[in-house]
Amino acid sequence: MSNYTLFSSTILSLLQKMQKHYKVVRRKNRQLCVIGIDESHLLREGSKKIDLILLPSLYWIKKIALPVLKNSDAQTLAPSIFDGLIPPDEKYDYVAYPSQNGKFILIAFSKTRIRQSIIDAGIDPKNIGDIFFAQSEFSPLNDPINFGGKKVILVDDGVVFYLPSCYVEKNSNWNTIRKNFHSSFNTYPYHFFEDHSMDASSLKITYLIAGAIIAVFLTQITLFKQIYDQLQEEKNSILSANHLPSSTLLIQNIKESLLKKESQQNTLRESIHYLQSFPFQHKSLQLLSSDNERIESISIRDEHIDIVFILQSDKRAEAIRNYLSKRFKIESIVAKGTRTTVRASLW
């Protein structure tokens, strides 16, 4: 398990090193520029892409000991620490860097001010690569640095200051240290300084659209509710007009009972008609003479049919059974002389 942990941490550190190396190589070809309020100094020429270092004139810095361990926690506390110390007329965002002895360097900056400085310096935001705070880039330096202007970068107790050069006796020119200068990895992309907040008009439009969509839904619900209520009323009127019970099951029972009644009465009528027009002359019945053969009686009572035939011989009974069984369920057939009595169920 420990071998596995060691292996994965080695791979991870290797990947991080590769990533850093890639960034260093990528940055080597870029222009490097420091910008402050109403000033910018090109430190290195290169490709179209520009890396920017923001001078301390663009933001507020405070070094403070805080009872927290993480930068993010310190960043959370930053607004209350700066409260009352910096002009309240601007909207600020905050970053935090670790310093010596458990202290943190807190930076309060205005995104609008930084964007404006970038525009004033004539830099197209599309060409910006990485953006650094001077605090993270120059804090390791010992001597004041002059970029060629009337001000110098001075590091005192880990805090980077940007002062008029007359305040220091001796300063180094940027060109003397540029070979040993490597930018850090505390970078921010340009969109970090963009304002992602929506203005009041866009917000109003959004609210209007959302409100309109909700209104459409609510209107639909109200309309459908009205239609549903109308249909309920219609249902009640159908029930009362047809004298129907409210239960669907009861309605089905009534319908089935009536249909059964109709079916039975139709069957009864068809059976009577069938028997009254009994085909004695039919070939399959092999009638000898219709004059002496007839239906003596038909009686339909309690779901049964009793038919009495007068036939010339007993053999005729079988032919009659065969013929009647095609239509009725024969229950019994009794032949006595010329009289044959057939009992069948009606349904």
Place this chain on the structure above:
Amino acid sequence: MVKPAVLFFFFILFFISGWMLNSSVSNIKGSVQLQAMENQKLSEEGKTIIALKDKWESKVQLKQTIKKLRTFPKLTINTKRGSRYALQYSQLNPDELNKLTNELFNSSCIIKVYELKRIDVSHATVYVEIES
């Protein structure tokens, strides 16, 4: 100015509300369609039931049928037993038998008992009981 996090929260809230509203609309729309179908079915069944009741349970129809059957010739027995009318026709020739049978079959009364007895080759007695 509104922060993206707040906007995102509102977007999620709006999305959930929209989804719930859409579900409500779908539910009520489904209920409306179901109710419309049920009403149509109910209306059709109501018509069927009314037609069947008119045919098989109408007192007016029954009275008219009984009235016709009573005026039919050769009626020998004409009584009412409880809810049943008993009618007997004697000495019916084939033509009269056909007419009586047709009259009986074309009416929508409920025949409970039907008895036919042949007296000779061309005459028969018919006894019917009709339920009121």
